[in-house]
Amino acid sequence: MKLELSGITKTFGSLVADDHVDLSVEPGEIHALLGENGAGKTTLMNVLFGLMHPDSGEIALDGEVLQFPHPGAAVRHGIGMVHQHFMLVPVFTVAENVVLGFEPTHRFGLLDRRKARAEIRRISEEFGLEVDPDAVVEELPVGVQQRVEILKALSRDAQLLILDEPTSVLTPQETEALFEIMRSLAASGRSILFITHKLKEVLAVADRITVMRLGAVIGTTTPQTTTESELASMMVGRSVELVVRKEPARPKDVVLAVEDLTVEDLRGLTVVDHTSFDVRAGEILALAGVQGNGQTEIEEALCGLVEVVAGKVVLLGRDVTHATPRARLRAGVAHIPEDRVRDGLVVSMTIADNLILDVFDVAPHARFGARKLGEIKRSGDEKLRDFDIRANSIDMLVSTLSGGNQQKVIVARELSRPTTLLVAAQPTRGLDVGSIEYVHRRIVEERDRGAAVLIISSELDEVLALGDRIAVIYRGRIMDIVDPSVGREKIGLLMAGVTDDGRGTGPPIVTTAPGVGA
Amino acid sequence: MSDAGITVGAAAPAAGERTASAHAPRQWGRFFHWMVEANVVMVTALAIFSGLFVGAILIIVTQPNVLHAWAGLFSHPGTTVSVTFFTVGDAYRDLFTGSLGDPFVFGHAIRTGQGWTQALTPISETLLYASPLCLAGLGVGLGFRTGMFNIGGQGQLIGGAMAASYVGFEINPPAIIHIPLCILAGFAGGVVVGFVPGFLKARTGAHEVIVTIMLNYVMLNLLVLALTTQPFQQPGQQNAVGRTIFGGAQLPRIFGHNLRVNLGVLIAVACALGVSWLLRRGTLGFGFRVVGANPNAARVAGINIRRATILVLVISGGLCGLAGMTSLCGADYFLSSGYGGTVGFDCITVALLGRNRPIGIVLGSLLFAALNVGGRYMQASTGIPLDLASVIQAIIVFFVATPGLVNEVYRLRGMNVGQGLLTRGWAA
Numbered sequence: 001m002k003l004e005l006s007g008i009t010k011t012f013g014s015l016v017a018d019d020h021v022d023l024s025v026e027p028g029e030i031h032a033l034l035g036e037n038g039a040g041k042t043t044l045m046n047v048l049f050g051l052m053h054p055d056s057g058e059i060a061l062d063g064e065v066l067q068f069p070h071p072g073a074a075v076r077h078g079i080g081m082v083h084q085h086f087m088l089v090p091v092f093t094v095a096e097n098v099v100l101g102f103e104p105t106h107r108f109g110l111l112d113r114r115k116a117r118a119e120i121r122r123i124s125e126e127f128g129l130e131v132d133p134d135a136v137v138e139e140l141p142v143g144v145q146q147r148v149e150i151l152k153a154l155s156r157d158a159q160l161l162i163l164d165e166p167t168s169v170l171t172p173q174e175t176e177a178l179f180e181i182m183r184s185l186a187a188s189g190r191s192i193l194f195i196t197h198k199l200k201e202v203l204a205v206a207d208r209i210t211v212m213r214l215g216a217v218i219g220t221t222t223p224q225t226t227t228e229s230e231l232a233s234m235m236v237g238r239s240v241e242l243v244v245r246k247e248p249a250r251p252k253d254v255v256l257a258v259e260d261l262t263v264e265d266l267r268g269l270t271v272v273d274h275t276s277f278d279v280r281a282g283e284i285l286a287l288a289g290v291q292g293n294g295q296t297e298i299e300e301a302l303c304g305l306v307e308v309v310a311g312k313v314v315l316l317g318r319d320v321t322h323a324t325p326r327a328r329l330r331a332g333v334a335h336i337p338e339d340r341v342r343d344g345l346v347v348s349m350t351i352a353d354n355l356i357l358d359v360f361d362v363a364p365h366a367r368f369g370a371r372k373l374g375e376i377k378r379s380g381d382e383k384l385r386d387f388d389i390r391a392n393s394i395d396m397l398v399s400t401l402s403g404g405n406q407q408k409v410i411v412a413r414e415l416s417r418p419t420t421l422l423v424a425a426q427p428t429r430g431l432d433v434g435s436i437e438y439v440h441r442r443i444v445e446e447r448d449r450g451a452a453v454l455i456i457s458s459e460l461d462e463v464l465a466l467g468d469r470i471a472v473i474y475r476g477r478i479m480d481i482v483d484p485s486v487g488r489e490k491i492g493l494l495m496a497g498v499t500d501d502g503r504g505t506g507p508p509i510v511t512t513a514p515g516v517g518a
Numbered sequence: 519m520s521d522a523g524i525t526v527g528a529a530a531p532a533a534g535e536r537t538a539s540a541h542a543p544r545q546w547g548r549f550f551h552w553m554v555e556a557n558v559v560m561v562t563a564l565a566i567f568s569g570l571f572v573g574a575i576l577i578i579v580t581q582p583n584v585l586h587a588w589a590g591l592f593s594h595p596g597t598t599v600s601v602t603f604f605t606v607g608d609a610y611r612d613l614f615t616g617s618l619g620d621p622f623v624f625g626h627a628i629r630t631g632q633g634w635t636q637a638l639t640p641i642s643e644t645l646l647y648a649s650p651l652c653l654a655g656l657g658v659g660l661g662f663r664t665g666m667f668n669i670g671g672q673g674q675l676i677g678g679a680m681a682a683s684y685v686g687f688e689i690n691p692p693a694i695i696h697i698p699l700c701i702l703a704g705f706a707g708g709v710v711v712g713f714v715p716g717f718l719k720a721r722t723g724a725h726e727v728i729v730t731i732m733l734n735y736v737m738l739n740l741l742v743l744a745l746t747t748q749p750f751q752q753p754g755q756q757n758a759v760g761r762t763i764f765g766g767a768q769l770p771r772i773f774g775h776n777l778r779v780n781l782g783v784l785i786a787v788a789c790a791l792g793v794s795w796l797l798r799r800g801t802l803g804f805g806f807r808v809v810g811a812n813p814n815a816a817r818v819a820g821i822n823i824r825r826a827t828i829l830v831l832v833i834s835g836g837l838c839g840l841a842g843m844t845s846l847c848g849a850d851y852f853l854s855s856g857y858g859g860t861v862g863f864d865c866i867t868v869a870l871l872g873r874n875r876p877i878g879i880v881l882g883s884l885l886f887a888a889l890n891v892g893g894r895y896m897q898a899s900t901g902i903p904l905d906l907a908s909v910i911q912a913i914i915v916f917f918v919a920t921p922g923l924v925n926e927v928y929r930l931r932g933m934n935v936g937q938g939l940l941t942r943g944w945a946a
Contacts (some may be wrong), residue, residue, distance in 0.1 A: 326820030
């Protein structure tokens with residue numbers, strides 16, 4: 001199916017999310033839509049899928065101009081969408097999920113499971129999508145859940161498939177498998193719109209690449225005629241450095257020692273399983289792994305936000321396993337939480353207040369229970385300057401800042417205290433390239449100043465760029481701690497639970513829902 | 519190039535996050551925080567106007583003489599218009615003069631120097647009625663700012679009134695000692711009642727809404743029990759009537775003996791200033807606000823949420839206790855069953871009307887008191903029932919709490935009214 005979007009414009013108040021966007025996708029083409037967060041990709045897809053209505057512009061399928069008042073209309077015209085966050089019912093089987101909303105029934109209105117199963121087998125075989133129709137969705141690995149989403153779209157006879165950031169929850173191997181599926185779908189004449197911000201993937205799988213920036217199409221190119229750095233500068237609007245510059249680490253004494261740490265979730269399932277590692281002053285230990293393998297719980301255990309079932313957390317020789325978050329902050333733990341809007345900031349308060357969120361009641365910000373507003377303002381202005389937070393004044397609400405500047409507020413707050421240990425979880429998630437560069441530089445500086453740094457990230461590029469040593473976690477266990485020089489392939493296998501003997505250890509336990517991203 | 523990039527790029531993720539969070543389950547705290555942040559003056563003014571407008575329609579459709587005039591709309595259109603106009607006008611004039619005073623009586627007082635008492639009585643009554651509303655409103659408003667939905671104003675008010683009354687009738691030191699003791703007792707009585715839900719929530723996670731509502735019943739019936747037994751029951755009484763406090767425990771009247779307005783007003787003003795300071799300048803209040811706006815971030819930032827929960831409900835209860843104390847020692851002087859009437863609930867609406875800000879709560883309590891005091895006068899002079907004043911109050915709060923509706927009705931443009939937030943807040 002041939003898709004043509006012409007002159008699509010969508011505004012939210014004074015913000016122009018999409019500005020006269022033109023885009024065409026040929027039948028059998030994999031078309032990548034590349035851009036940073038806030039470039040207007042998702043808005044454009046929501047318009048295409050009938051979730052939003054454009055202010056102006058036309059959507060044409062095979063030359064016919066159509067309007068989609070709601071997603072149902074888009075589905076009827078052969079458009080399928082695989083959302084970043086899966087829309088599956090976890091306790092249903094694959095077959096039940098796939099037929100949900102379009103259930104085949106017997107004469108008396110009963111669900112025809114046999115027909116549903118047969119239908120899934122047929123589609124699976126046609127496109128090489130291996131899935132057991134009777135498996136319960138919540139027991140499947142994320143990569144397979146995604147296949148179920150694709151199956152769902154195909155069973156509605158989708159001729160154009162929109163994949164919104166499909167690789168953000170996958171291991172490198174799962175990503176490769178997804179690309180195979182995409183290629184076979186394209187070979188069958190279906191069109192694919194692949195939305196992403198990852199340059200390597202675009203070059204690996206796309207036939208054509210359209211780059212968006214600030215709501216406008218910057219240009220369309222092909223993988224054969226472009227390079228990673230060219231795409232990056234198209235995305236950002238200036239040339240960018242894709243590697244983190246850092247000296248070799250000079251590790252000193254052990255600052256953080258985690259011994260046999262075990263954490264359970266609310267259901268009593270073990271999510272961190274007798275894990276041990278240590279981080280030394282002056283080095284960055286990167287904790288790599290697919291999301292939901294216990295990283296979040298390790299982060300929480302280190303910061304005192306979750307109860308530890310067994311094991312010890314030792315900070316500078318002191319057992320802090322059961323210390324309060326406050327005691328740890330005072331002991332020099334700086335914490336950049338995974339979800340900055342949920343855990344790191346009070347977005348309805350001012351920048352000044354957020355900059356002192358964890359030191360608001362101690363000198364020099366307060367005395368005798370009274371806040372010293374003059375001092376808060378003075379130090380706030382200073383941090384605004386030092387940490388390059390782009391805001392007109394510290395009295396602005398944090399909700400008015402961009403994601404990058406919000407993250408800088410957290411970085412400014414956490415790194416302004418004397419730091420012995422920095423725990424940074426997904427420190428650059430959802431940030432633009434410029435802010436990523438900045439945050440990475442600050443983290444390396446903190447290491448060079450002598451702090452122990454633990455980076456928790458599910459982005460392999462980030463792990464490789466920052467880590468002096470890389471610990472790979474899978475199902476709550478550290479599979480191995482390796483040097484970054486062992487390469488992506490090896491780390492990718494460890495992330496999937498495969499050790500040197502080549503055997504997998506089963507599907508990962510999904511402990512947390514994938515984080516909310518823009 | 520890069521400058522432009524930053525400005526426009528800045529807004530886009532923010533918009534995205536708003537949409538994303540729109541689907542996330544909301545917490546009470548967010549809702550109440552939004553109540554503080556949304557456009558205040560315009561929505562409130564339009565809400566008051568809407569309340570008066572709906573009130574006018576109710577007068578028209580419920581007053582027989584107006585209805586009669588409308589029956590003759592086609593034969594005597596002039597009569598219809600004038601009867602409608604004068605009836606509604608008279609009612610609202612009485613509402614006004616009954617609560618703030620009659621300009622003519624004021625004029626007479628200024629010219630002759632006589633009749634000041636008469637001129638000032640409406641204001642005095644309004645202030646008298648407003649003080650407990652304001653105090654209890656400050657209490658529940660402070661709770662709302664911290665994300666605690668304290669519905670226990672009634673129980674805490676009774677707790678404060680009982681404690682103050684006990685100190686008031688049991689001992690008889692000079693007023694200079696007796697009054698501070700009563701104030702302390704009133705505060706402490708509320709604190710005890712407020713501590714229970716705070717402690718239970720911090721320890722077991724028991725929801726404060728349920729605990730405080732149940733405590734209202736406990737306190738109401740404890741009061742009846744106390745009033746039918748010693749030492750609370752008035753000697754020689756069979757009914758549930760409390761002992762009268764000694765004269766030394768009675769709050770002194772501040773504008774002469776004939777005007778009932780008393781020290782309670784000053785206590786309310788002092789508490790409003792105190793709460794205002796706490797929220798703006800106090801580290802304790804800052805912690806409360808952080809807990810209320812984003813409990814997750816509060817926890818990560820090392821704020822002790824259990825401690826904040828207990829403390830805020832204790833202070834909230836104490837303020838409600840003071841409300842009970844000021845009405846007991848300032849106006850009634852003895853307890854009766856069901857003491858406090860609806861103040862324990864009206865204070866919730868006052869807090870919402872004032873958007874949980876101290877200044878808003880002061881103004882809100884004055885408005886509510888004026889509508890009540892004026893409404894009584896209106897009932898006496900025009901026969902329009904006091905209930906109309908309650909309807910107007912309800913409609914004002916209704917519009918304040920649903921700014922999306924105000925937006926819809928008055929077609930306001932470019933206002934941050936946050937449609938739909940209310941329902942999410944309550945559903946969470």
